[in-house]
Amino acid sequence: MTTEKYKRLSLDVFLAAPGFEDQAGNALCPICHDFLEDPTETNCGSRHTFCEPCIELVFAEGSPGDCPCCRGQFTRLEKSKGIVKSLIEHVKWMCPNHERGCCFIGTKRQLEKHLDGECEQHEKECPFDGCTESVKNDLLPQHKAVCEHRPVACTYCKKKFRFNVMEIHHVICDKFPLPCPNECGQTLPRKEVENHCKTECPEVVVPCVFPGCGEMVKKKFMSMHEEESTKKHLNLLLQKIDHVESTDSMEFTIHLPDFKKKAQGMQREDALESVAFAFQGVPFSLHVYPWGDSDSKENWAAVYLIKLEDYRGYLTYDIELIKSNGMHRLEEIADFSDVNVFCGYGQFNFCRPEALFSAARKTTVGALGFRVRLSAPKSNRKCRVISGYASK
Secondary structure (H helix, E strand, C coil), X not given: CCCCCCCCCCCCHHHECCCCHHHHHXXXXXXXXXXXXXXXXXXXXXXXXXXXXXXXXXXXXXCCEECCCCCCEECCEEECCHHHHHHHHCCEEECCCHHHCCCCEEEXXXXXXXXXXXXXXXXXXXXXXXXXXXXXXXXXXXHHHHCCCCEEECCCCCCEEEHXXXXXXXXXXXXXXXXXXXXXXXXXEHHHHHHHHHHCCCCCEEECCCCCCCCEEEHHXXXXXXXXXXXXXXXXXXXXXXXXXXXXXXXXXXXXXXXXXXHHCCCCCCCEECCCEEECCEEEEEEEECCCCCCCCCCCEEEEEEECCCCCCEEEEEEEECCCCCCCEEEEEXXXXXXXXXXXXXXXXXXXXXXXXXXXXXXXXXXXXEEXXXXXXXXXXXXXXXXXXXXX
């Protein structure tokens, strides 16, 4: 029945100052029994006076309304005349804390100001969210200075939090200072620690950047390691050169057009075969089983590298599903001397069928793509026998 516009003090006739007892009864609303705020009259026969917010709630229920005092009907509301408002506003009241020793006497407006800060006996609720304590006016400043719910700014990020949650905030604060976990002696804001360890910390252990070295060295000792390992690195380089010169390698991309259309009409153990490609003079083919072969688990696809003619020796093959963010890749070394022609090696649980369909959907023409890398010693090359006569 009240609104934020009005400050209710719970006044009643027992708080009327001496000599104002009769006037006090006329200064109270018959509905809320508190001080008349914006006195408003009905046009009932007796023209009773009420708080504007109180009587408007009654009038809002429908016109004509029933006067809460005499039950007579009224059809409109009117602001009370100035003389009525003046009489009401000049009624004087004792402080609600007079029984505690407060001797203040004044009008309602003066009493509001008195209770807001002057009355040492008046208790007010702590203004901080979450605090339920009521404190006397004269002690409120001291309470606010130590209240567990008082807002304080974080020393590091300057954002405001309740005092009683600041320690919890410090556990996640991006700017809270932390020592380097590698004990390099630096202290950094939490959000910078990870990057410091990756790029700057002299105590972090990193692999030697020289291909094939493999040693793990603290970053601060890397220059020393490079100087001391010059001979080792040179030998690794010579081995790499010798390996490149003695190895055949090939990299290419295989496209299987209209993959979705073809695969949807297939069953388990049905394969899609790519066109043949030659490596070291021998034809191979990539076989894809969208719904798996006889060795695959349920709902798994299989991929194999198949030799179409006799090939003998070890072969390194690297098969990667394009448009899969490197998640589906097979890299193996196998002796193709151990399998017959039209057989090969691969993986019977390569990926889920949906991964194949998803990769194909990401291409403009719906083609399933594989990146294939093959390498083998040049000693695998062999002299091929050509038999027969040319036709005339």
